[in-house]
Amino acid sequence: MSLAIAAMVALLPMPFVLEPYSLIQLSNAMVLAIACMGMKVVFGTAGLLSFGHATFFAVSAYAGAFLCHFGQIDSFEIYLLFGVCFSVLLSAVLGYLSVRATRIHFTILTLAFCQIVYSLFINGAVFELFGGDGRAIYYVTEGGMYIRRLALLGQQITPPDFIPSLYNVIAVAFVVAAALLWRIDRSPFGLALMAIRDNATRAAAVGIRVRRYRWYAFILSGAFVALAGSLYGQLNRQITPEQLDWLFSAKLILAVVLGGSRRYLGPILGAILFIGLDEAASGLLGYHGLMLGVLLIAAVFLFPGGLAETVATVVRRLRGRVAGGP
């Protein structure tokens, strides 16, 4: 609790300190961190490598966007709630089917589901559900969806104040998600997930409902990722099929691995590191992908167990020196 308050105190003054671009990047980092926390639950804690979580990220934003556009809804809270609930329901269904398989077969199933949903958006089938208007949007945006500035707590925010206001919402969501992840990691449920990750057969032999708990983990992680997706949609004012592609899931996994998939701080540090590297690579126009690849390779070699593991090792050594004296 005190950690959450400290994080909130550190994050709240940022709109007054940072310039707009940096504030947007910090917001993007927090959104990515929330999504990575979801990946941490399913991959780092439960040991399930899912390439399907891009679906829940994007579908959450798409569902909210469709509701706002076709239902003439202007409330950010309704957009967020509807998107997250829809996406969590989808994760419950896809998770129920996916956890019937294990290891690589589970991964392939999630990848297949992800690409099925991606193809439904990229070929316009989902837009067709909304008739001529939906078809028109599809042809104009090529499968993307524009999301206008929505009213926060019933208040229409003027454009200059919108990003700082949304930043505050994202900061609260980030702190709440981080606190929830902290609870999960230390709960008997979290321990049971770790036991399943370490040895599913032995976990079953001590009475853990392996498949059921894997399903719960999948849904829980889907909720984190869905929340991040809705926030991303409003922050960037659009959602595109790019976020539906399995490569986006790979990006989340990469960020979690970079940060340290088994450490609590792993997804947070991984998201910050990934956004930082992406930003550094964007300086080289035309070579962004190449530069990002080189930086990622360097990061993997520099932080073999993930950035959080390296930080923990450094802290341990410093403590050892302090305890050992001069």
Add this chain to the structure above:
Amino acid sequence: MPLLEISNVNTFRASAHVLRDIALNVNDREVVCLVGRNGAGKTTTIESIMGLLPVKSGTVRFQDRDITALPAHQRARLGIGYSPEDAGIFPDLTVAENLMISEWLVAEKAKSAGETAIADTEARIYSVFPEVRGLTGRRGLNLSGGQKKMVAISRAMALLPSLLLLDEAFEGLAPVVVNRFRDAVNKIKDFGISILIAESNVVTASAVADRLYAIDRGEIIFEGKPEEALNNAEVMRTLRG
């Protein structure tokens, strides 16, 4: 009525027919040893009882209930504790966390049944293995072989079982530690828990068992008192290879 009753069990590992019409039973407050050489079918028998291997034919009954088709987690929740050959300690969890999972599952089960969970689980565990108290903060990865076995048995006890399945509980232990484990088995029995031990050393098994089964090539070749087995030249010849 026996606590555990196995009748005509046949189990395969892939295409290999490992258990052939196995029949054995364990009564209330009884320590039974299943003795055999490596590869005789001891672990397969234990895993068939625990539900970790599917039984091709035959029945497994526990507390007068047919559990042949039940998955492993349901058997554990019914009261069958299991300590595997490799101890099966979750390496990333501390000893306290390894135990906490079982205690949590017991509390969850008691809650759903409208009962209050028994609070003295830890006291029971520490009375059998006082050493475990000093290991609670240590990760499973950093335990020695003997410590892992102690924690595995403690974790199984934390489920408040009626029956404990111990697979090769004494294997790889120093003689002094083996004596320590024998005492532990007797203490566990005093708590009213029945025990089925898979063991390759007939002398060690005889020291703790009330009854003994000998298994060879997937078939039960002897059932009786430990001293009868020790005096049976043919059984001893088979068990010693």
